[in-house]
Amino acid sequence: MHLPAIPRRVKIGDAAAFTGTTPRAIRHYHAIGLLAEPQRGADNRRRYGYDDMIRLLWIRKMADAGIPLDDIRTTFAGATDIEQSLARLEESLTAKAAAIERQRSAVRHLRESGSPLGLLSPLVTGRLLRHVPPEALRPADLDTLLVTERIFGPLGAAVQAERFIVLAIRPDLRAEDDRLAEAEAALDDSVSPDDPRVDALARRRCAHETALLSASENAELEEERDDLFEQYDETADEDQSETTMSAAKAVGKMPYDFSAARIRYEERAFELLHAQQHGDTPHELKA
Numbered sequence: 001m002h003l004p005a006i007p008r009r010v011k012i013g014d015a016a017a018f019t020g021t022t023p024r025a026i027r028h029y030h031a032i033g034l035l036a037e038p039q040r041g042a043d044n045r046r047r048y049g050y051d052d053m054i055r056l057l058w059i060r061k062m063a064d065a066g067i068p069l070d071d072i073r074t075t076f077a078g079a080t081d082i083e084q085s086l087a088r089l090e091e092s093l094t095a096k097a098a099a100i101e102r103q104r105s106a107v108r109h110l111r112e113s114g115s116p117l118g119l120l121s122p123l124v125t126g127r128l129l130r131h132v133p134p135e136a137l138r139p140a141d142l143d144t145l146l147v148t149e150r151i152f153g154p155l156g157a158a159v160q161a162e163r164f165i166v167l168a169i170r171p172d173l174r175a176e177d178d179r180l181a182e183a184e185a186a187l188d189d190s191v192s193p194d195d196p197r198v199d200a201l202a203r204r205r206c207a208h209e210t211a212l213l214s215a216s217e218n219a220e221l222e223e224e225r226d227d228l229f230e231q232y233d234e235t236a237d238e239d240q241s242e243t244t245m246s247a248a249k250a251v252g253k254m255p256y257d258f259s260a261a262r263i264r265y266e267e268r269a270f271e272l273l274h275a276q277q278h279g280d281t282p283h284e285l286k287a
Helices: 012-019 023-029 050-064 070-078 081-112 122-131 139-169 171-185 196-218 221-239 245-250 260-277
Strands: none
Touching: 012 023, 012 050, 023 050, 070 171, 122 139, 122 221, 139 171, 139 196, 139 221, 171 196, 196 221, 196 260
């Protein structure tokens, strides 16, 4: 039996093909001192021997494991601080694995819900789906929850979710919510902030929010709300995949294109709700 011709040395293209890398990468290894550059032959081309190939194979293995090239060089140099590098690498890989698992979970929830609802925090989606089907929620509802989750985190959005649960199961309150939204949109730049309609609409909004709160208490959602805090403690690490921001900071970064009248309306509605919740009736809040 005759063996095929066995080369004593191979060109860079053959070396790259065998070790699963590229000639460009090998040249980079030479440039950074990771692989000694072999002498060129009479044809001015590099030729790689057995030891070069072994080193290239180990470089490839370590690079595939995610070890940075500088740390690979440290490993070959026999330095003792490689353990620290590997510890950092392991932490990084653990974090990446957790991120991938969060992505898988989001995709799974998206498939199960069949709507963007599945991309919100499990704390939010779980609460909504316990009470209403995805099709009962409007895109605008999900948009609002998305913004709330960004500012106040999953817990804040999960608490707010009961508003949309009530709207989904109470057609009368949904109808009033729609009427309010239409009236709010009419508070454009042609309306003065001192227009009596601003205060009147704010009072309607206060009454509506009070009715929503009462409905959530009747539906026993208030008791469920208390359980959210315990659930959040258990899933906080999973749900904090995105950094939230303070409400004050968010106000200056999230555009709503509100007119001066609309801003005054929002302020007035807040004043009325705050006074009602705290039992205050200062003169300026009376009808």
